[in-house]
Amino acid sequence: MSETRERIVMAAMELFWEKGYGSTSISDILKKAGANSGSLYHFFPAKQDVLTAVLDAYVNGIRPMLLDPAWEGVDDPMEKVFVLLGRYRQFLIDTDYFYGCPIGSLALEIHEPDPAVRERLVANFSAWTGAVEECLAAASARLPADTDLKALAQFVLTAMEGGVMQARTHRSLEPFDASVSQLRNYFDYLAKAAAR
Numbered sequence: 712m713s714e715t716r717e718r719i720v721m722a723a724m725e726l727f728w729e730k731g732y733g734s735t736s737i738s739d740i741l742k743k744a745g746a747n748s749g750s751l752y753h754f755f756p757a758k759q760d761v762l763t764a765v766l767d768a769y770v771n772g773i774r775p776m777l778l779d780p781a782w783e784g785v786d787d788p789m790e791k792v793f794v795l796l797g798r799y800r801q802f803l804i805d806t807d808y809f810y811g812c813p814i815g816s817l818a819l820e821i822h823e824p825d826p827a828v829r830e831r832l833v834a835n836f837s838a839w840t841g842a843v844e845e846c847l848a849a850a851s852a853r854l855p856a857d858t859d860l861k862a863l864a865q866f867v868l869t870a871m872e873g874g875v876m877q878a879r880t881h882r883s884l885e886p887f888d889a890s891v892s893q894l895r896n897y898f899d900y901l902a903k904a905a906a907r
Contacts, residue, residue: 719744728816739760788847789846800886818832847864
């Protein structure tokens with residue numbers, strides 16, 4: 712990726728997170744990236760092409776930007792799930808409840824994305840749930856044998872996204888913490904069921 716293209720993608724990533732896709736103009740992106748329109752249109756014929764590049768950057772960065780830092784020094788695969796959720800909790804605190812999952816925000820904003828955008832949104836959610844599913848698989852001895860690990864990973868994502876959305880709305884950690892607490896209770900229930 713050329714330096715200019717990377718600056719454009721990183722600028723758009725930040726702006727889409729701060730303002731939303733629809734409220735971000737091409738001129739906003741150019742100003743933030745310190746680029747001219749010729750450079751942008753050389754790499755991206757349309758604004759939607761910038762969006763697909765941003766979504767590609769997210770899916771390619773999920774491990775180095777999110778998972779690896781969150782899981783550094785954490786050995787227990789089940790605990791990795793809750794450490795990851797704790798990272799989102801900290802994002803809420805650090806941004807005064809402004810932070811939301813950028814993929815979730817884009818998925819909600821773009822009601823009928825074209826196939827290329829939808830495909831990348833799916834890839835991002837799949838990468839997230841796939842990583843959680845790997846943790847669950849590593850801890851499968853502590854879960855009932857018939858546990859649907861993929862569905863459980865999707866449930867974790869739903870708890871996180873819903874908890875973040877409610878925390879942002881209420882400007883309080885209480886809904887997020889309640890969601891994570893119920894999720895932990897469910898994991899404990901599954902562990903007890905497995906032990907029986």
